[in-house]
Amino acid sequence: MAGQLPVSPLALPMPKLPPIAGVRLATAEAGVRYKGRTDVLLAELAEGTSVAGVFTKNLCPGAPVTWCREVLPGGTARALVVNAGNANVFTGAAGARAVEATAKAAAATLGAQTGEVFLASTGVIGEPLPAERIVAVMDQLKADLTEDRFAEAAKAIMTTDTFPKGATRTAKLGGVEVRINGIAKGSGMIAPDMATMLSFIFTDAAIPASALQAMLSKSVEGTFNCVTIDSDTSTSDTVLLFATGAAGNKPTEDPGQLADFRRALHEVLHELTMLVVRDGEGAQKLVTIKVEGAVSHASAKKIALAIANSPLVKTAIAGEDANWGRIVMAVGKAGEPADRDKLGVAVGGVWMAKAGGVVPGYDETPVVAHMKGREIELVVDIGLGEGHATVWTCDLTHGYIDINGSYRS
Amino acid sequence: MAGQLPVSPLALPMPKLPPIAGVRLATAEAGVRYKGRTDVLLAELAEGTSVAGVFTKNLCPGAPVTWCREVLPGGTARALVVNAGNANVFTGAAGARAVEATAKAAAATLGAQTGEVFLASTGVIGEPLPAERIVAVMDQLKADLTEDRFAEAAKAIMTTDTFPKGATRTAKLGGVEVRINGIAKGSGMIAPDMATMLSFIFTDAAIPASALQAMLSKSVEGTFNCVTIDSDTSTSDTVLLFATGAAGNKPTEDPGQLADFRRALHEVLHELTMLVVRDGEGAQKLVTIKVEGAVSHASAKKIALAIANSPLVKTAIAGEDANWGRIVMAVGKAGEPADRDKLGVAVGGVWMAKAGGVVPGYDETPVVAHMKGREIELVVDIGLGEGHATVWTCDLTHGYIDINGSYRS
Numbered sequence: 038m039a040g041q042l043p044v045s046p047l048a049l050p051m052p053k054l055p056p057i058a059g060v061r062l063a064t065a066e067a068g069v070r071y072k073g074r075t076d077v078l079l080a081e082l083a084e085g086t087s088v089a090g091v092f093t094k095n096l097c098p099g100a101p102v103t104w105c106r107e108v109l110p111g112g113t114a115r116a117l118v119v120n121a122g123n124a125n126v127f128t129g130a131a132g133a134r135a136v137e138a139t140a141k142a143a144a145a146t147l148g149a150q151t152g153e154v155f156l157a158s159t160g161v162i163g164e165p166l167p168a169e170r171i172v173a174v175m176d177q178l179k180a181d182l183t184e185d186r187f188a189e190a191a192k193a194i195m196t197t198d199t200f201p202k203g204a205t206r207t208a209k210l211g212g213v214e215v216r217i218n219g220i221a222k223g224s225g226m227i228a229p230d231m232a233t234m235l236s237f238i239f240t241d242a243a244i245p246a247s248a249l250q251a252m253l254s255k256s257v258e259g260t261f262n263c264v265t266i267d268s269d270t271s272t273s274d275t276v277l278l279f280a281t282g283a284a285g286n287k288p289t290e291d292p293g294q295l296a297d298f299r300r301a302l303h304e305v306l307h308e309l310t311m312l313v314v315r316d317g318e319g320a321q322k323l324v325t326i327k328v329e330g331a332v333s334h335a336s337a338k339k340i341a342l343a344i345a346n347s348p349l350v351k352t353a354i355a356g357e358d359a360n361w362g363r364i365v366m367a368v369g370k371a372g373e374p375a376d377r378d379k380l381g382v383a384v385g386g387v388w389m390a391k392a393g394g395v396v397p398g399y400d401e402t403p404v405v406a407h408m409k410g411r412e413i414e415l416v417v418d419i420g421l422g423e424g425h426a427t428v429w430t431c432d433l434t435h436g437y438i439d440i441n442g443s444y445r446s
Numbered sequence: 447m448a449g450q451l452p453v454s455p456l457a458l459p460m461p462k463l464p465p466i467a468g469v470r471l472a473t474a475e476a477g478v479r480y481k482g483r484t485d486v487l488l489a490e491l492a493e494g495t496s497v498a499g500v501f502t503k504n505l506c507p508g509a510p511v512t513w514c515r516e517v518l519p520g521g522t523a524r525a526l527v528v529n530a531g532n533a534n535v536f537t538g539a540a541g542a543r544a545v546e547a548t549a550k551a552a553a554a555t556l557g558a559q560t561g562e563v564f565l566a567s568t569g570v571i572g573e574p575l576p577a578e579r580i581v582a583v584m585d586q587l588k589a590d591l592t593e594d595r596f597a598e599a600a601k602a603i604m605t606t607d608t609f610p611k612g613a614t615r616t617a618k619l620g621g622v623e624v625r626i627n628g629i630a631k632g633s634g635m636i637a638p639d640m641a642t643m644l645s646f647i648f649t650d651a652a653i654p655a656s657a658l659q660a661m662l663s664k665s666v667e668g669t670f671n672c673v674t675i676d677s678d679t680s681t682s683d684t685v686l687l688f689a690t691g692a693a694g695n696k697p698t699e700d701p702g703q704l705a706d707f708r709r710a711l712h713e714v715l716h717e718l719t720m721l722v723v724r725d726g727e728g729a730q731k732l733v734t735i736k737v738e739g740a741v742s743h744a745s746a747k748k749i750a751l752a753i754a755n756s757p758l759v760k761t762a763i764a765g766e767d768a769n770w771g772r773i774v775m776a777v778g779k780a781g782e783p784a785d786r787d788k789l790g791v792a793v794g795g796v797w798m799a800k801a802g803g804v805v806p807g808y809d810e811t812p813v814v815a816h817m818k819g820r821e822i823e824l825v826v827d828i829g830l831g832e833g834h835a836t837v838w839t840c841d842l843t844h845g846y847i848d849i850n851g852s853y854r855s
Binding site: 095096098126128131132161163165271272347348349352355358360362365366367368370371373377378393433434435437441 | 504505506507533535536537538539540541570571572573574634676678679680681756757758761762764765767769770771772774775776777778779780781784786787789799801802803804842843844846847850851
């Protein structure tokens with residue numbers, strides 16, 4: 038699949054990600070499913086690396102998610118192994134065996150504990166993962182480990198992604214400059230919670246696992262969990278954050294001291310989130326949906342997601358049609374407090390409708406021009422309170438049907 | 447739109463609907479939106495006609511829905527006016543005025559009370575309904591009223607429907623044979639609750655409004671409310687059931703005496719429901735989803751709808767791919783009790799997966815053949831209890847994008 042799809046018109050170039058002290062990466066062609074491309078990533082993490090994770094809320098998670106949940110409380114990580122092409126989901130006992138074999142091989146190769154190996158898989162569901170192919174390249178991966186391979190890592194984890202995704206920031210922590218790099222993959226079967234498919238964040242900061250977890254969980258709520266491509270929630274979604282401590286700062290849990298790091302981490306997650314939306318399957322337009330005036334922030338988010346998940350709204354946007362009737366329909370189906378006669382809808386900054394009807398003298402010229410662009414902004418004013426939320430999605434096009442009607446063939 | 451779309455490959459011929467004593471119908475070209483086709487229906491109902499109704503749960507309903515809700519408690523009906531092409535939704539005070547003008551004109555023309563006129567509109571949302579065009583043809587409609595016009599009525603209410611929809615049954619009620627005719631329109635923006643868009647049922651039985659309402663509400667739950675085309679819930683969905691009493695049976699509310707009528711009514715609703723699914727926008731396949739073994743019937747229905755609403759399941763079916771991984775994903779995202787390792791999935795009567803993994807020795811040959819057909823059946827066994835439910839949907843194809851990406855253009 039990947040490589041055969043045309044690159045999304047919303048793609049952005051992969052930024053140059055600098056090395057992160059304490060992180061070494063290698064990729065290989067394991068032949069799990071694809072031919073002629075890398076499909077497995079090994080990350081070696083320095084001793085003492087702390088880890089935080091957030092996973093899919095889908096009740097039928099993949100075996101790697103189950104594995105990560107079990108080892109996460111240990112709080113330390115020495116390795117990450119990711120494969121593309123097979124999600125190792127709904128594979129029963131064979132799936133658990135594949136996970137264990139992979140973790141054991143990585144641990145033995147790197148001299149780590151099995152419980153310090155983190156795993157993630159994406160790709161087809163319901164087919165046994167040939168773990169032996171991953172195990173077979175473990176020595177080669179170890180031999181290839183270098184600090185400067187984030188671009189290759191971002192490529193190796195792609196499935197229907199049409200471009201690799203990465204982001205980087207620096208932050209000040211206890212007077213020391215620390216780095217944060219993130220890579221992500223994801224373009225379909227994406228909806229809260231989780232909205233990410235896979236994302237791996239690496240920092241050289243020294244931060245205890247509990248503080249790391251608190252920051253990651255909070256930031257995911259406002260980034261990956263505010264995205265929907267198709268309302269479908271993956272069984273594999275995983276975000277892992279590794280902090281090697283190699284930057285040499287004094288470890289801290291103090292929220293004040295962590296403020297700048299928290300800002301930088303959030304920026305990395307936000308940037309990766311936007312890249313995932315830009316690569317939504319078949320996406321031609323990046324859509325930002327802002328809901329204001331709801332009775333609460335939670336209510337605003339539900340309404341925003343109802344709009345973002347509506348196939349009729351998404352096809353209208355694909356057709357460059359500012360069809361506010363469908364937006365009103367989606368508000369009404371959200372089940373949240375709303376009053377038809379207080380609603381307002383703006384597209385591209387122009388209020389088309391207010392107080393339940395079309396704005397008198399409404400001129401659709403600027404709205405039509407906005408709809409022809411690549412980045413679409415909808416604002417809905419519920420008119421009832423102070424709750425607000427922003428979510429992101431893409432349009433629903435023939436490309437989505439093409440990609441998903443023939444995924445396994 | 448209607449008439450330009452290719453007829454659904456799942457279409458069935460419109461059955462011959464016999465006259466219903468006490469019902470006279472007429473259609474006209476009012477030019478509300480379409481040119482060269484009928485777009486308005488007038489039904490005249492005998493004095494003493496009782497009425498029941500079920501409406502959308504969308505919180506932003508159209509003005510005609512608001513109107514019907516207000517007059518329904520009166521319990522009697524003398525007229526029904528339906529127009530296609532403009533839904534009179536999100537039209538503010540102008541919408542309410544249009545509704546009132548239409549009802550007044552129909553009442554004056556037929557010598558009825560305004561509160562005995564029922565109204566329904568479907569079509570584009572957010573544009574003022576030119577009620578004067580409907581009022582202008584009212585005299586012509588009255589002059590054309592005849593008992594034998596159900597086929598024309600079914601055509602006049604179509605929007606993106608590709609074929610007219612009707613069903614008929616007879617029943618015994620107090621020793622008298624009574625007739626039930628139903629027509630329906632609907633092909634997109636369809637999801638519980640309500641799943642029908644518009645459906646109008648006429649019977650010559652004499653049944654008090656309260657008994658009529660109880661039967662209608664219950665039957666809708668298992669028919670129109672078990673359908674989803676695109677997860678989007680219309681702002682206009684309306685089912686109205688009119689009982690003229692012209693058959694001459696003794697009116698009754700006795701459940702035992704009404705049993706045969708209830709059976710026949712349910713059959714009419716079921717048949718109309720299936721016709722709506724067969725005309726799902728872009729539908730190439732009719733999909734039946736049965737969930738069993740859930741912890742309750744309600745839980746089973748939620749899981750079945752999560753599967754039916756999943757764009758990834760629906761595109762896989764369009765691609766004739768028995769991708770059970772996506773079915774498992776959809777079960778997991780429903781949020782209902784489920785255990786990955788107890789799940790079973792059957793397609794076309796063949797169990798592909800049981801107890802959380804692929805069935806040993808699974809031969810996909812008959813499944814592949816089933817997926818190439820027009821009628822697809824999925825069965826999911828949750829493995830936890832006795833709850834079961836059946837819902838219906840269609841596949842998600844390029845046709846859906848074509849229809850909805852350019853609906854207003």
